[in-house]
Amino acid sequence: MTVLNPSTTRTHHPIPVEEIGEATIRLAGDSGDGMQLAGTQFTHTSALLGNDISTLPDFPAEIRAPAGTLAGVSGFQIHFSSNDIHTPGDQLNTLVAMNPAALKTNLKDLEPGGILVVNADAFGTGDLHKAGYENNPLEDGSLKNYRLIAVPITKLNREAVSELKLSTREADRCKNFFALGLVYWLYERSLEPTLRWIQSKFGKNPAVMEANTRALKAGYNYGETTEAMPVHYRVTRAKIPPGRYRKITGNEALAIGLTAASKQAGLPLVYASYPITPASDILHQLSELKRYGVRTLQAEDEIAAIAAAVGASFAGTLGVTGTSGPGICLKSEAIGLAVMTELPVVVIDVQRGGPSTGLPTKTEQADLLQAMFGRNGECPVCIVAPCSPADCFQMAFEAVRLAVGFMTPVLLLSDGYLANGAEPWLIPDPAKLPKIPVRFAQPHTGSNGTSNGAGNGTATFHPYERDARLVRPWAVPGTAGLEHRIGGLEKEDITGNVSYDPANHEHMVHTRAQKIANIAQEIPELSVMGPSEGDVLVLGWGGTYGSIVTACQRAQRKGWKVAQAHLRYLNPMPRNTGEVLKRYRKVLIPELNGGQLSMLIRSTYLVDAVGLNKIQGKPFLVSEIEAKIEELLRS
Amino acid sequence: MSTLTALNTLTPKDLASDQEVRWCPGCGDYSILAQMKKALAGLGIPREKFVFISGIGCSSRFPYYMNTYGFHTIHGRAPAIATGLKLARPDLSVWVITGDGDGLSIGGNHLIHAIRRNMDLKIILFNNEIYGLTKGQYSPTSRIGTRTKSSPLGSIDTPLRPLSLALGADATFVARTLDVDINHLTETLKRAAAHKGTAFVEVYQNCKIFNDGVFEYATDKSVKAENVLHLQHGRPLVFGKDRNKGIRLHGLNPEVVELGNGIALDDLLVHDEKASEPSLAYLLSRMVYPDFPECVGVFRCVERPTYEDVLNKQMNDLIATRGAGKLEDLFASDETWVVE
Numbered sequence: 020m021t022v023l024n025p026s027t028t029r030t031h032h033p034i035p036v037e038e039i040g041e042a043t044i045r046l047a048g049d050s051g052d053g054m055q056l057a058g059t060q061f062t063h064t065s066a067l068l069g070n071d072i073s074t075l076p077d078f079p080a081e082i083r084a085p086a087g088t089l090a091g092v093s094g095f096q097i098h099f100s101s102n103d104i105h106t107p108g109d110q111l112n113t114l115v116a117m118n119p120a121a122l123k124t125n126l127k128d129l130e131p132g133g134i135l136v137v138n139a140d141a142f143g144t145g146d147l148h149k150a151g152y153e154n155n156p157l158e159d160g161s162l163k164n165y166r167l168i169a170v171p172i173t174k175l176n177r178e179a180v181s182e183l184k185l186s187t188r189e190a191d192r193c194k195n196f197f198a199l200g201l202v203y204w205l206y207e208r209s210l211e212p213t214l215r216w217i218q219s220k221f222g223k224n225p226a227v228m229e230a231n232t233r234a235l236k237a238g239y240n241y242g243e244t245t246e247a248m249p250v251h252y253r254v255t256r257a258k259i260p261p262g263r264y265r266k267i268t269g270n271e272a273l274a275i276g277l278t279a280a281s282k283q284a285g286l287p288l289v290y291a292s293y294p295i296t297p298a299s300d301i302l303h304q305l306s307e308l309k310r311y312g313v314r315t316l317q318a319e320d321e322i323a324a325i326a327a328a329v330g331a332s333f334a335g336t337l338g339v340t341g342t343s344g345p346g347i348c349l350k351s352e353a354i355g356l357a358v359m360t361e362l363p364v365v366v367i368d369v370q371r372g373g374p375s376t377g378l379p380t381k382t383e384q385a386d387l388l389q390a391m392f393g394r395n396g397e398c399p400v401c402i403v404a405p406c407s408p409a410d411c412f413q414m415a416f417e418a419v420r421l422a423v424g425f426m427t428p429v430l431l432l433s434d435g436y437l438a439n440g441a442e443p444w445l446i447p448d449p450a451k452l453p454k455i456p457v458r459f460a461q462p463h464t465g466s467n468g469t470s471n472g473a474g475n476g477t478a479t480f481h482p483y484e485r486d487a488r489l490v491r492p493w494a495v496p497g498t499a500g501l502e503h504r505i506g507g508l509e510k511e512d513i514t515g516n517v518s519y520d521p522a523n524h525e526h527m528v529h530t531r532a533q534k535i536a537n538i539a540q541e542i543p544e545l546s547v548m549g550p551s552e553g554d555v556l557v558l559g560w561g562g563t564y565g566s567i568v569t570a571c572q573r574a575q576r577k578g579w580k581v582a583q584a585h586l587r588y589l590n591p592m593p594r595n596t597g598e599v600l601k602r603y604r605k606v607l608i609p610e611l612n613g614g615q616l617s618m619l620i621r622s623t624y625l626v627d628a629v630g631l632n633k634i635q636g637k638p639f640l641v642s643e644i645e646a647k648i649e650e651l652l653r654s
Numbered sequence: 655m656s657t658l659t660a661l662n663t664l665t666p667k668d669l670a671s672d673q674e675v676r677w678c679p680g681c682g683d684y685s686i687l688a689q690m691k692k693a694l695a696g697l698g699i700p701r702e703k704f705v706f707i708s709g710i711g712c713s714s715r716f717p718y719y720m721n722t723y724g725f726h727t728i729h730g731r732a733p734a735i736a737t738g739l740k741l742a743r744p745d746l747s748v749w750v751i752t753g754d755g756d757g758l759s760i761g762g763n764h765l766i767h768a769i770r771r772n773m774d775l776k777i778i779l780f781n782n783e784i785y786g787l788t789k790g791q792y793s794p795t796s797r798i799g800t801r802t803k804s805s806p807l808g809s810i811d812t813p814l815r816p817l818s819l820a821l822g823a824d825a826t827f828v829a830r831t832l833d834v835d836i837n838h839l840t841e842t843l844k845r846a847a848a849h850k851g852t853a854f855v856e857v858y859q860n861c862k863i864f865n866d867g868v869f870e871y872a873t874d875k876s877v878k879a880e881n882v883l884h885l886q887h888g889r890p891l892v893f894g895k896d897r898n899k900g901i902r903l904h905g906l907n908p909e910v911v912e913l914g915n916g917i918a919l920d921d922l923l924v925h926d927e928k929a930s931e932p933s934l935a936y937l938l939s940r941m942v943y944p945d946f947p948e949c950v951g952v953f954r955c956v957e958r959p960t961y962e963d964v965l966n967k968q969m970n971d972l973i974a975t976r977g978a979g980k981l982e983d984l985f986a987s988d989e990t991w992v993v994e
Binding site for chain 2: 516
């Protein structure tokens with residue numbers, strides 16, 4: 020079947036097209052209105068058109084808060100550009116508000132003079148009351164600073180699908196696609212990718228497929244035929260490095276990165292997890308990948324999930340677990356066990372607002388110190404943190420490399436913003452991915468250069484005899500001659516037997532710490548964007564990269580001597596970190612927490628770092644960081 | 655065949671590690687360790703294929719004393735760690751050693767979920783009705799009124815019955831044995847080893863220091879025949895020194911009857927460890943001294959696919975029909991576009 024695309028079948032072009040470099044839009048409505056789906060479709064279409072993209076889904080923790088209330092508003096923000104971009108955008112050029120509550124909670128982010136599309140049918144007295152409006156904002160002049168397009172979306176959508184004999188409820192379910200169609204017209208997007216999606220998604224239900232198709236086209240045609248705006252916009256392809264791309268979210272990239280690392284290490288992946296927002300999608304993704312040798316276990320609780328991962332690693336496979344902050348609390352004791360038994364486990368923390376249950380669907384970076392110190396005893400682990408959704412692939416791969424390379428748990432700190440945000444991903448060539456070396460201990464020959472058992476049961480294998488990097492051998496059950504016992508009690512050096520000897524304990528504490536410190540020799544140095552010395556270094560970690568780098572680029576364009584560096588390895592930090600920090604008069608550390616990296620940097624390097632801290636469940640605006648840089652330069 | 659010869663010559667001594675055993679003198683754990691080595695030596699499984707996983711407590715030191723692979727983990731989590739191990743390596747013979755505190759209190763959740771999944775694990779719960787390693791507090795199986803350091807006026811919690819709990823979680827193999835009945839213990843461990851799926855075995859184990867004699871009614875030669883009923887598949891439930899007592903069903907409840915005076919063997923309950931419904935096994939698990947003799951032996955032994963077998967079948971079926979996954983397909987699993 021041929022799907023006709025209105026934008027390509029037009030014979031004349033009555034409305035002028037204005038070419039713009041980039042735009043930021045947000046689709047907002049009730050959590051039952053399908054805004055996440057519409058936003059995902061817009062993102063997908065824009066990516067296929069060759070734009071660079073960055074997205075920010077924002078939804079309530081409640082699956083369905085009372086309809087029409089402020090608590091129930093769900094939004095999806097997309098920044099799309101013909102340039103290389105790193106953030107979902109500070110300010111909206113266009114806002115679509117499907118009801119008064121969505122208007123009220125989102126209007127403050129719309130730029131003066133911005134385009135405001137509202138569903139005029141949803142502004143009845145009851146709807147206004149639920150959102151706390153005393154007067155109808157569509158009529159009281161309060162929106163005069165915006166380009167208001169009030170469209171009776173509910174009514175027009177029902178008319179568009181009227182022939183299909185759907186119930187009112189079913190018909191209304193398509194109105195997100197009507198709105199999406201209108202926005203597609205406004206930004207001159209092709210309908211084809213979404214029409215293809217509708218076909219594949221609803222192919223088994225022809226009425227629903229047809230209804231969504233009609234709704235989407237009706238929205239598009241409404242824009243065109245009513246000349247809803249005197250102009251519409253074009254954002255052309257971005258100039259980004261050549262190659263094959265796909266759109267990817269942070270959680271998708273983690274799942275794919277773990278699977279790729281498992282292949283490159285030759286270790287089957289066992290992913291054990293307990294459902295938790297915003298990490299559950301990793302479990303969903305991996306449970307689809309059985310053909311790749313991935314086994315998943317939906318464990319009975321967070322503790323069981325890491326315990327199973329530790330068991331899988333003891334067995335000689337790749338044990339991985341994923342959760343969010345509250346789950347890390349529960350896993351702490353078992354992470355300690357993996358530190359003591361020196362087993363390779365990857366623990367993913369998709370951070371969200373805390374403490375306690377906190378803000379389940381909102382982003383935050385407040386688990387850094389928990390990752391560093393949140394266990395009993397002297398209990399060092401390796402910590403890595405991706406800086407963008409696509410970087411989650413790279414850092415998942417790195418987490419596996421370091422875990423098996425150093426026989427240690429590795430904590431990977433993602434966050435809600437990275438997890439659900441999307442950007443284009445330059446697909447790597449699998450043939451060019453590095454191999455991850457894994458050396459299992461062998462009887463007779465030993466592993467890691469150490470000697471061990473003779474294999475006949477008479478000589479003793481030494482599970483804690485280390486190589487020069489202080490890494491102990493990985494001896495896998497089922498290997499004759501290497502039978503040995505490990506556990507959470509302190510180990511005697513070399514033999515691994517239980518030992519309460521005071522000097523041995525101190526020696527083992529230092530050894531475990533030194534082993535983690537040695538990782539610094541096998542990770543990249545910290546690189547700097549901008550002048551190699553100067554007034555301000557902006558140092559970040561994790562998901563704030565996009566805002567920081569954009570702010571620094573703007574500062575540099577103003578001629579300011581500002582440099583930017585980003586820590587993707589947090590424990591140990593790159594070996595040149597202290598040296599880099601000392602080259603700048605001031606160090607600014609923006610973080611979505613109370614100052615956790617600042618505390619580490621100040622105590623480790625004795626640098627008087629200045630924090631920029633935001634704890635609102637939202638990412639930084641570029642302008643916030645820019646303003647702080649300016650403030651520092653002027654002080 | 656040389657490997658077969660080697661297997662046949664595995665002796666209990668080959669399974670002893672070089673570590674000094676550090677349980678208290680007279681502890682029931684010594685007997686369990688000795689019978690375990692005896693039972694495993696005869697299985698024809700090479701030593702390196704055995705893995706012992708334990709939690710925390712006196713019983714959980716067990717892996718250190720076996721010259722097999724072993725993992726002394728953290729409190730209560732052994733079944734979960736063993737689950738990950740078995741998922742990854744279905745070829746291994748995985749034994750979980752736990753106690754009444756470790757398995758039923760701090761680790762209760764993992765125990766019930768391992769059992770309901772029917773992971774192919776052998777879970778041996780040493781029940782001494784006391785916390786030993788923390789020096790004598792009451793446990794989830796302590797009888798009401800047990801006086802301990804933390805219950806000076808007598809414990810007031812209703813005790814858990816481990817076998818009832820396991821049956822509630824749909825265990826496919828449930829058995830009970832005693833530390834001092836060494837032949838019965840060895841045979842029960844062998845039966846557990848032969849079962850495909852979760853085998854849950856409760857061992858009455860005497861703690862010499864903090865709860866000495868708590869199972870005396872079941873172990874003392876002068877009285878045990880009156881207080882212990884040995885279950886045998888397909889046989890009526892008979893007990894007593896003179897084999898003159900039995901268990902009869904009265905409505906939904908068991909009752910103790912004396913044979914004779916019009917009561918014949920035919921009137922007694924007949925044990926059926928293969929019954930598809932666990933009701934009978936549950937009823938037996940609820941029989942507690944002094945009102946009833948306590949049953950030992952295999953309460954239930956039925957077949958159900960193991961979790962790891964079903965998971966691996968799902969995986970293998972997918973690979974057979976659609977082929978093993980290739981990274982290039984995974985990377986391009988969403989729509990792609992090319993930038994020139």
